[in-house]
Amino acid sequence: xxxxxxxxxxxxxxxxxxxxxxxxxxxxGVTLPFYDCLFDHxxxxxxxxxxxxxxxxxxxxxxxTGKVGVCCATSGxxxxxxxxxxxxxxxxxxxxxxxxxxxxSKLIGSDAFQEADTFGITRSCTKHNFLVKSVNDLPQIxxxxxxxxxxxxPGPVLIxxxxxxxxxxxxxxxxxxxxxxxxxxxxxxxxxxxxRAAQMMWEAQRPLIYAGGGIIAAGASxxxxxxxxxxxxxxxxxxxxxxxxSSSHPNFISMPGMHGSYAANMSLTHSDLLIALGVRFDDRxxxxxxxxxxxxxxxxVDIDPAEIGKNRAPDLPIVGDAKKVLPKLLKSLQELQxxxxxxxSPSRRAWWKQVRDxxxxxxxxxxxxxxxxxxxHLMSExxxxxxxxxxxxxxxGQHQMWAAQFIRFxxxxxxxxxxxxxxxxxxMPSAIxxxxxxxxxxxxxxxxxxxxxMAVPELGTIATHSLPIKIIVMxxxxxxxxxxxxxxxxxxxxCSVELECFPDAELLARAYGFKGRTIDKPSELTSALQExxxxxxxxxxxxxxxxxxxxxxxxxxxGAINEMVLDNPQPVAVPAK
Amino acid sequence: xxxxxxxxxxxxxxxxxxxxxxxxxxxxxIESLTVARTLDPTLSRMTIAVDxxxxxxxxxxxxxxxxxxxxxxxxxxxxxxxxREMVLLRVRxxxxxxxxxxxxxxxxxxxxxxxxxxxxxxxxxxDAEKMNEFIDVMSSYGEIEVTRSGLVAVSLEAKKxxxxxxxxxxxxxxxxxxxxxxxVLNA
Numbered sequence: 001x002x003x004x005x006x007x008x009x010x011x012x013x014x015x016x017x018x019x020x021x022x023x024x025x026x027x028x029g030v031t032l033p034f035y036d037c038l039f040d041h042x043x044x045x046x047x048x049x050x051x052x053x054x055x056x057x058x059x060x061x062x063x064x065t066g067k068v069g070v071c072c073a074t075s076g077x078x079x080x081x082x083x084x085x086x087x088x089x090x091x092x093x094x095x096x097x098x099x100x101x102x103x104x105s106k107l108i109g110s111d112a113f114q115e116a117d118t119f120g121i122t123r124s125c126t127k128h129n130f131l132v133k134s135v136n137d138l139p140q141i142x143x144x145x146x147x148x149x150x151x152x153x154p155g156p157v158l159i160x161x162x163x164x165x166x167x168x169x170x171x172x173x174x175x176x177x178x179x180x181x182x183x184x185x186x187x188x189x190x191x192x193x194x195x196r197a198a199q200m201m202w203e204a205q206r207p208l209i210y211a212g213g214g215i216i217a218a219g220a221s222x223x224x225x226x227x228x229x230x231x232x233x234x235x236x237x238x239x240x241x242x243x244x245x246s247s248s249h250p251n252f253i254s255m256p257g258m259h260g261s262y263a264a265n266m267s268l269t270h271s272d273l274l275i276a277l278g279v280r281f282d283d284r285x286x287x288x289x290x291x292x293x294x295x296x297x298x299x300x301v302d303i304d305p306a307e308i309g310k311n312r313a314p315d316l317p318i319v320g321d322a323k324k325v326l327p328k329l330l331k332s333l334q335e336l337q338x339x340x341x342x343x344x345s346p347s348r349r350a351w352w353k354q355v356r357d358x359x360x361x362x363x364x365x366x367x368x369x370x371x372x373x374x375x376x377h378l379m380s381e382x383x384x385x386x387x388x389x390x391x392x393x394x395x396x397g398q399h400q401m402w403a404a405q406f407i408r409f410x411x412x413x414x415x416x417x418x419x420x421x422x423x424x425x426x427x428m429p430s431a432i433x434x435x436x437x438x439x440x441x442x443x444x445x446x447x448x449x450x451x452x453x454m455a456v457p458e459l460g461t462i463a464t465h466s467l468p469i470k471i472i473v474m475x476x477x478x479x480x481x482x483x484x485x486x487x488x489x490x491x492x493x494x495c496s497v498e499l500e501c502f503p504d505a506e507l508l509a510r511a512y513g514f515k516g517r518t519i520d521k522p523s524e525l526t527s528a529l530q531e532x533x534x535x536x537x538x539x540x541x542x543x544x545x546x547x548x549x550x551x552x553x554x555x556x557x558x559g560a561i562n563e564m565v566l567d568n569p570q571p572v573a574v575p576a577k
Numbered sequence: 578x579x580x581x582x583x584x585x586x587x588x589x590x591x592x593x594x595x596x597x598x599x600x601x602x603x604x605x606x607i608e609s610l611t612v613a614r615t616l617d618p619t620l621s622r623m624t625i626a627v628d629x630x631x632x633x634x635x636x637x638x639x640x641x642x643x644x645x646x647x648x649x650x651x652x653x654x655x656x657x658x659x660x661r662e663m664v665l666l667r668v669r670x671x672x673x674x675x676x677x678x679x680x681x682x683x684x685x686x687x688x689x690x691x692x693x694x695x696x697x698x699x700x701x702x703x704d705a706e707k708m709n710e711f712i713d714v715m716s717s718y719g720e721i722e723v724t725r726s727g728l729v730a731v732s733l734e735a736k737k738x739x740x741x742x743x744x745x746x747x748x749x750x751x752x753x754x755x756x757x758x759x760x761v762l763n764a
Contacts, residue, residue, distance in 0.1 A: 180741060181740040182740070305643075306636065
């Protein structure tokens with residue numbers, strides 16, 4: 001069975017077969033034939049206001065659902081604008097497929113209008129990329145792209161399609177099998193290693209589970225919880241892993257790393273066994289690598305063999321999908337439980353007491369003030385109102401760290417932020433993707449005044465679709481994290497970090513046709529947030545917070561993670577005006 | 578230290594760029610690189626010599642194996658292997674030294690591939706160290722011009738090639754089911 005159709009039509013057929021119902025994009029010259037086919041096709045296309053945000057929105061969609069997000073851009077500038085989003089997805093292992101138009105095959109290499117070497121440019125930004133040479137190759141390539149994006153360690157895949165391939169006619173036969181002989185997937189995990197891991201876990205005196213984004217990508221949160229409960233081990237979740245174990249779970253400690261809690265970092269430093277699940281020993285978690293978890297043996301479970309031993313050599317590596325490895329690990333733990341549970345129980349009890357003491361000595365406690373809104377106050381109020389159930393997206397910087405410290409997430413896929421790449425302007429477009437994916441959910445987009453202004457055009461997209469996103473601008477008038485570093489490490493010489501002009505939020509929101517407001521008094525905070533939540537449509541809440549607040553605890557770059565700075569150095573630094 | 582890697586890769590557009598791009602992105606220096614088709618015209622065999630810290634050697638191989646077009650990447654530094662290099666050089670030789678040059682070439686097992694009034698073109702193969710010596714000796718006779726092939730190597734033990742089998746395509750084939758993969762959707 002085959003029938004004659006255009007490349008554009010084939011592409012839509014394949015997207016439908018992959019279960020795509022929504023894509024984010026921006027049309028242009030060479031993608032015109034595709035958009036012409038899209039005109040009467042059931043796949044919904046969301047027109048964003050900048051291609052970078054199409055990629056971010058696709059990421060938001062993927063992060064909120066686990067499905068592959070799809071974005072589309074034209075050749076040349078359209079494709080180059082996608083690049084930041086692709087790298088962002090690469091760093092955080094988010095499955096997206098990007099479709100870009102390319103100039104007509106015959107013109108490739110001639111410096112044609114809106115030509116860029118997209119295939120070459122995006123080679124290092126993607127898990128894999130394709131340049132389609134013939135319309136007959138298109139179906140195979142599209143299915144391969146989705147398969148590569150979604151399986152193994154997920155990531156972005158780009159398909160570059162010349163205009164003549166969109167227009168060309170070919171006989172479409174549904175693809176029934178994909179053959180990628182060089183795509184090596186290891187998912188099951190070595191059973192002997194898993195049994196040894198269970199043994200080590202019972203033998204440890206100070207075990208600590210260190211869980212990351214891999215758990216969320218694998219959908220293995222339930223398994224993680226059961227392992228944490230069976231072993232009764234304290235658990236830290238990385239920035240990418242927040243929500244993998246509910247923040248209200250008694251075994252959850254908090255986030256470790258540069259701005260992690262005292263308890264989390266001290267636990268890592270004193271543990272004798274790290275059970276590292278779906279993490280990559282990122283420098284923002286480990287601090288000075290040589291001083292990271294110096295007393296610990298390491299069990300490292302990861303789906304990507306290249307992560308094993310990349311930064312920290314494990315004592316026991318297990319390559320596999322957490323969804324497959326963790327149930328086996330749990331079973332092994334349960335088998336050994338009757339004989340081994342009591343092995344080290346006195347030292348385990350002492351370990352728990354120690355961890356709880358650390359938590360009590362230096363808790364992540366919000367700071368309040370009577371006359372200005374402290375950013376920590378803002379986050380803890382959002383936390384209270386969301387009750388661990390709202391989707392929260394963020395950019396990168398101070399607001400991201402405070403949100404990660406103070407907002408609880410009772411489920412995976414609620415906390416959506418640019419972790420590895422740290423892209424400003426990520427919060428608003430990713431909230432668009434997340435809200436489309438989860439129309440039932442309350443979505444907060446917490447952004448800084450810097451990142452907000454990078455993503456401002458997307459207010460148009462939000463307004464067009466009346467997306468009920470609550471945009472909370474944590475406005476301290478500065479590029480806060482850079483300002484913090486200048487204050488602490490560059491003698492408070494504040495250079496190019498002050499954002500002197502910020503638009504009137506009420507007027508700006510009204511210009512787009514929705515409600516907005518600016519507040520600066522602590523007494524207004526709760527009611528303003530409640531008003532935003534009650535509003536059926538979008539809401540822009542500009543919260544003026546104290547400008548010179550710094551994020552603590554902080555591990556200075558190059559420091560060991562137990563060498564945290566817990567509070568402002570005295571006297572408190574104030575910028576020279 | 579120099580690590581010799583043998584890579585079997587699919588002969589697809591951009592495959593070479595993926596390998597070299599990965600090496601440069603991860604900060605490894607390429608000393609030499611050779612590539613040519615294998616008996617199977619859809620595949621190429623590549624030998625790369627990279628300058629890499631000993632503790633990063635396994636990481637290089639793992640990163641290579643992650644590339645979808647790479648069917649197999651093997652560290653030849655690990656096991657028994659033979660490595661050779663080819664040198665083609667042109668030496669300008671005065672009449673009185675021509676006999677000596679030919680003798681010298683014979684010692685190195687090199688072959689004269691062209692002879693003219695100006696001098697000789699000579700080809701030689703051997704391990705890198707021997708080739709360095711050969712070039713040194715030849716340069717003592719006069720002006721030379723050298724082209725080296727870079728390292729070509731073959732492992733002396735058979736390594737099993739593990740290839741992924743074909744899998745069904747499309748969501749309806751029950752492959753990547755987002756709803757199975759994630760516990761919260763439609764929760």
